[in-house]
């Protein structure tokens with residue numbers, strides 16, 4: 001069979017594997033009844049992260065309603081207080097002054113009333129005039145998982161941590177009308193105020209196979225009316241969860257309040273696709289008169305669109321931080337060891353990614369993300385490599401830090417693009433992940449593969465490479481970034497998900513450099529390509545490369561020599577949480 005046909009067959013098979021086999025525990029709202037009370041309460045440290053957010057034990061999923069209020073950051077998240085698999089979901093609550101160290105509080109919202117007795121699912125926060133925060137969340141009202149939209153308010157605004165939240169009696173605020181599938185009607189967005197004085201919020205839904213962002217209006221935040229049409233919808237995308245809709249500036253990288261609008265403002269619509277379990281976004285124009293959002297012509301409005309993160313990343317949410325004029329993104333990095341017993345054996349499941357600042361790239365074609373600057377306070381011991389040549393097949397070890405818990409920034413340079421390998425036109429229809437699957441870190445290329453071998457054992461029995469390959473396509477170059485978990489663990493666990501995650505990087509190669517930053521934290525590698533133009537998070541479970549037996553290398557497997565211009569690596573301290 002010719003190579004391109006093999007690739008198509010491979011892609012086809014991969015599609016079905018992803019669709020039907022991945023994430024048994026993560027992918028649905030199935031309640032694993034028998035597993036809910038099996039909690040051992042023993043938390044195993046192996047694979048627990050050092051500087052990512054995770055609670056002391058048990059299951060977590062979506063970050064819900066992150067906000068900044070009177071000097072404190074609040075993170076709410078979906079949490080099972082009784083077990084390590086999804087179920088019994090409450091809004092757990094942690095607070096922070098720096099988005100890095102956290103204090104765990106009692107859950108803010110938990111099922112108790114007729115309007116949320118069967119579950120308190122995701123939602124958002126909005127700060128109302130008079131500096132009054134309000135939570136909008138989805139309540140589950142029966143065993144069929146029928147959904148309504150509720151609100152909650154702080155019991156005491158003078159408590160700096162806003163520990164206690166009240167669910168007023170006039171809930172639910174919004175119920176599904178006849179036209180709506182009431183089991184696919186959830187995750188209200190942060191509301192925004194139009195110039196006409198009306199509040200707007202979106203609720204994710206589905207009609208047939210068409211994903212929808214339903215629009216609701218309100219003058220007083222209490223009485224909501226459904227608009228005649230969704231703000232946007234897209235054919236064949238399946239159910240939309242955790243919709244996020246926010247403005248970004250065309251002029252600067254500062255964040256904007258959710259109600260901002262104007263000529264120099266674009267809008268971003270992010271949807272979490274239930275079928276694929278990835279977060280996709282488009283950049284476009286919000287017509288405030290017609291209350292319609294239209295993605296720019298260059299955008300792909302579906303499964304092949306831009307992703308906030310091409311790896312283990314789902315149900316993300318942004319918020320505007322007025323204290324530093326920035327928009328912050330947080331996402332759930334779900335596990336890849338997907339059988340329930342894995343989670344039960346660990347005593348926990350799920351982490352949140354490092355909060356990232358996010359803005360519009362000057363090209364207007366995509367967003368850019370970068371870990372919040374506060375993370376740098378956890379940097380300890382530092383090592384550097386300067387001006388180091390990596391010929392074909394060479395690697396260099398980064399020694400003198402803790403490679404299992406580290407922050408690494410590296411810039412590679414090369415003197416020519418001549419040797420970039422040809423991009424087979426038949427690959428254009430594949431996902432980047434498929435291309436990484438057969439053009440991995442060990443397949444010799446022209447310019448690349450080069451990058452980092454993270455969480456590596458001494459003799460490379462296992463490692464998670466994060467790397468670039470540069471391809472030639474007609475008159476252009478195409479940069480592939482991979483974070484490949486396929487060799488991440490010698491553990492031969494049939495159900496472990498070891499994907500070769502990848503995305504393309506929209507980067508100008510005129511100055512012949514490519515940069516990479518990886519946050520390595522025991523069972524997670526969170527990487528930012530070309531200053532954050534493409535981001536990939538991999539969850540991995542090494543068997544040999546753990547704690548002090550972990551190594552970190554920079555490598556080059558391309559025929560073209562590359563140079564490490566600068567490599568700075570730090571051991572990372574633990575955060576409080």
Ligand code: DQQ
Nearest residue numbers: 078121122186241242315
């Ligand atoms: N998780 C929540 C839902 C949301 C889904 C339930 C996304 O509200 O749609 O835990 O992961």
